[in-house]
Amino acid sequence: MTEYASVPGVVETRLAHGETTIVVDPARLVEACLWLRDHHGFNVLSDLAAADYLGWGEQGVAGYIGTATGRDLNRPGSQGLARLPDPKPKRFSVSYHLLRVSDEPARLRLQLWLDDGEPVASLIDVWPAADWFEREAWDMLGIRFEGHQNLVRILMPEDWEGHPLRKDYPLGGEPVRFSDED
Amino acid sequence: MSVLPSTRIYEGTRIPSPVPTILEIDPEKHRLEDILRVNFGPNHPSTHGVLRLIVDLDGETVAGIRAVIGYLHTGFEKNMESKSWWKSVTYAPRIDYVSFQANELVYVMAIEKLLEIEVPRRAVWARMALAELTRVHSHLVWLGTAALELGAISLFWYCFDDRDQILDLFEMVGGTRMHTRYFQVGGLAEDLPPGFTAEARKFCDSMPKSVDEYEAILDRNAIWLERTKGIGLLSADDALALGQSGPMLRASGVDWDLRRNMPYLAYDEVDFHVPVYPHGDVYDRYKVHMDEMRESVRIVRQCLERIDETEGEPWIVDDRKIVLPPRHELHTSMESLIHHFKIVTEGFTVPEGEVYVAIESPRGEAGCYLVSDGGARPWRVKFRAPSFAALQATATIVQGVLIADLIAAAGSLDPVMGDADR
Numbered sequence: 226m227t228e229y230a231s232v233p234g235v236v237e238t239r240l241a242h243g244e245t246t247i248v249v250d251p252a253r254l255v256e257a258c259l260w261l262r263d264h265h266g267f268n269v270l271s272d273l274a275a276a277d278y279l280g281w282g283e284q285g286v287a288g289y290i291g292t293a294t295g296r297d298l299n300r301p302g303s304q305g306l307a308r309l310p311d312p313k314p315k316r317f318s319v320s321y322h323l324l325r326v327s328d329e330p331a332r333l334r335l336q337l338w339l340d341d342g343e344p345v346a347s348l349i350d351v352w353p354a355a356d357w358f359e360r361e362a363w364d365m366l367g368i369r370f371e372g373h374q375n376l377v378r379i380l381m382p383e384d385w386e387g388h389p390l391r392k393d394y395p396l397g398g399e400p401v402r403f404s405d406e407d
Numbered sequence: 408m409s410v411l412p413s414t415r416i417y418e419g420t421r422i423p424s425p426v427p428t429i430l431e432i433d434p435e436k437h438r439l440e441d442i443l444r445v446n447f448g449p450n451h452p453s454t455h456g457v458l459r460l461i462v463d464l465d466g467e468t469v470a471g472i473r474a475v476i477g478y479l480h481t482g483f484e485k486n487m488e489s490k491s492w493w494k495s496v497t498y499a500p501r502i503d504y505v506s507f508q509a510n511e512l513v514y515v516m517a518i519e520k521l522l523e524i525e526v527p528r529r530a531v532w533a534r535m536a537l538a539e540l541t542r543v544h545s546h547l548v549w550l551g552t553a554a555l556e557l558g559a560i561s562l563f564w565y566c567f568d569d570r571d572q573i574l575d576l577f578e579m580v581g582g583t584r585m586h587t588r589y590f591q592v593g594g595l596a597e598d599l600p601p602g603f604t605a606e607a608r609k610f611c612d613s614m615p616k617s618v619d620e621y622e623a624i625l626d627r628n629a630i631w632l633e634r635t636k637g638i639g640l641l642s643a644d645d646a647l648a649l650g651q652s653g654p655m656l657r658a659s660g661v662d663w664d665l666r667r668n669m670p671y672l673a674y675d676e677v678d679f680h681v682p683v684y685p686h687g688d689v690y691d692r693y694k695v696h697m698d699e700m701r702e703s704v705r706i707v708r709q710c711l712e713r714i715d716e717t718e719g720e721p722w723i724v725d726d727r728k729i730v731l732p733p734r735h736e737l738h739t740s741m742e743s744l745i746h747h748f749k750i751v752t753e754g755f756t757v758p759e760g761e762v763y764v765a766i767e768s769p770r771g772e773a774g775c776y777l778v779s780d781g782g783a784r785p786w787r788v789k790f791r792a793p794s795f796a797a798l799q800a801t802a803t804i805v806q807g808v809l810i811a812d813l814i815a816a817a818g819s820l821d822p823v824m825g826d827a828d829r
Contacts, residue, residue: 242520242762268647271765272791274776281780310759310780320776322763322791326647326661330668334763353427354650357799365484375426380477380828389485390787396489 229265229333233257246320246334251345254337258321258351267323267333270348273358274320275366278313279392314338319345319368339368347373365390422645423802430802432463432471441465447813449478455552456824460801460817467809474801479828487788491754492518492592495785499775500586502790503826505548507586508541508577509768510790510826515590516671517764517775521757522592524724528673529717530594535672536607536710537580537589538766539703543614544573545769546696546703550621553693553818557634562624569617572610579603592755593730594723604711611711614704622697635690639804639816642687649803650796653771654695654821659687665767677709689819696821729755754783763791770794770821794826 229238229245234253239246249257261267315338325331339345347370348355359370360379367388370376378385387394423430432442448459457478463471483502487495499514500507512534519526526534551566574584579600581587589596625631641651646659656663664681666674682698684691723730731750732743749755759781765774774791797820805816 241760242523244762246761269652270650271652271772271796272763272774272776272789274763274787274789274791276778276787276789278786281786308759308781320761320763322774322776324772326656326663332669332763332765334761349425349427352650353422353648354796354799356427357795358650361795375429378477380480382477389482394485396485 229261232260232265244332244334246336248336248338251337251339251343255346255348255351257335258348261323261333261335262351265331265333266325266327267331269324269326270321270352270354270358271324271332272320272322273355273362274322275362275368275390276318276320277366277390277392278316278318281313282310315340315343317341317343317366317368319362321348341367342369344369344371346371347376349373364388367391419642420645420648421640421642421803421806422648423806427649428799428802429473430469430471430806432465437465437470442470445810449475455818455822458798458817458822458824458827460813462810462813464810467811469805469808469810469813472802472805472813474798476795476798476824476827479824481825481829483829484788484790488785491783492757492785493750493754495788496590496592497586497588499790500588501825502829503768503770503773503792503794503823504585505823505826506541506545506769506773508537508590509545509766509773511588511590512538513764513766513768513773513775513790514788515592516766517762517777518592518757520762520764521760521777521779522729523758524593524726524729526594527721527724529598529714529720530722531673532710532713532717533580533595533599533722534590535674535677536707536714537577538672539706539710540573540576540607540610542703542769543700543707544570546700547573549696549769549821550693553815553821554625554631556814556818557631559625559628559631562621565617565621569614572613576603576607576610579606591723591730593726594721596723598722599714604715607707607711611704611708615701618697618700618704625693632690634812634815635688635693635819637686637688637690638808638812639689639692639819640687641800641804645803646687646800649800651771651800652793652796653767653769654692654699655771655797655800657681657683658691658695660685665765665772669765671764671766673713674706677706679706689815692819692821756781756783757785765791768793770797770823770826772796790829792826792829794820794822794824795829798822798827 229247233256234250237248317339321335323333362368363376364378443464445462447462449457459475461473483498487498500511503510547566547570551563554562578584581589641659643660646656662683679702682695684694727746736743757779761778763776765772771793776789778787780786
């Protein structure tokens, strides 16, 4: 745990399920990554996972699902949570899963928090593998990576509107042809 | 490896710049008026599914390339967010439809990590045996199609014959040939059927001979050698920088296998060898695949012994809040009926938290990042797709090759488009 205390811009370090997560200040991301690559030997960016926490914990605790207008009969109380989850600092999280390919293998999750529209630096210059992963995070969740010279949609069609993995994007939100015509 | 601080590129890298996945035409090497832009795919028989390559050709030489993916995007991750943990297991194998059990395994393992439950030994060995059979299955499909693309038609039929024997084994355990949903949170959906180990042993006896035969067919074929040796070069440093994994990495001389370096299941208790080849060309990737099939059969044999030893032991954890009660209890026990009803309708809840679990799938590191808010449905599911990462190397490995070799090079990445696009 303490071995990552000297990483630039570290805000928080936590250990859960045997996995180490360090949360960094988005402004110092590139600095932190270069440090981790060059001093800790994390030579592979194995994954980049962004997540949207809009509505996190709003489902309520079991037994308290009733709203001001009364209990929703279509949502039985047992579907609520056993306890409210811990609040998150901002709406979006971006988690970089780093891997050390060497005789002393290790994994590390580097995490940062962003508000809607808040940009973060691209990591292409640190790990070229970030290229498509960043495009995917842009396409699916609308995270903007500054310095990426080809930040265009990758999985959805080029002219798609919205970012499907956002929590306010409805399931089945695909426009169907002729649906707006009489 | 000598990484210069604060710069991306070390000495001798071939990764294009500024965008690592796009090979721009070099005006010093090619006259721009000679360039012909060819749209290769997405519907082309030799692109392994719906991969689209936009190729800039100077004569027959590839001068520029960019890969376009997303034609098989089906929104698995979004769909899984709206299904209970219990039901979303069905989605995982369909993502990578050639190594289905591997995806199912990584998803189930990630849920188990959040739940902090330990799987019974019998289930661990059965999972390993099936995961390795999946590896052989996937490599056979790769070998058959990769050889087919270079004109070796007969090998395709041989490979698919062996593949069918594996699918028969899957059918025996899970009832369906593909996408068995046999791995359940906590263990297996049912115990292995009687006679499974005997049938699997028959396969283990015949498979190594088949691999020898296929290798003999290809290794003595001048066309195969000419078209694979020295094609699609990727150095070890470039492979790591581009996030490659699995056979791609091992064919580039990086001695790395998650099964051995970061063991999961019971891979630290079996004896196997990790093949590594130094040249980073298509031929070495083919050799890695061949050796891995032999090693996988060896692992399966060891697992079958343990499966026989654990005969009669439980194959799923005894936790009625997570696992369906045995069928026969439903007719006699009210509590079992309630538990069954609750799990099927509402699903079980998973404690709040986030995990990333990675396994060595046939294509490399298959990872699963899960976030739970403590409810009955996943908050976020993200799959780290090895095909997605492998395709990022396209622009690096095809520099200066001929258009015909582009097929061999792209095929050697072993991409499954369902996996890349999810």
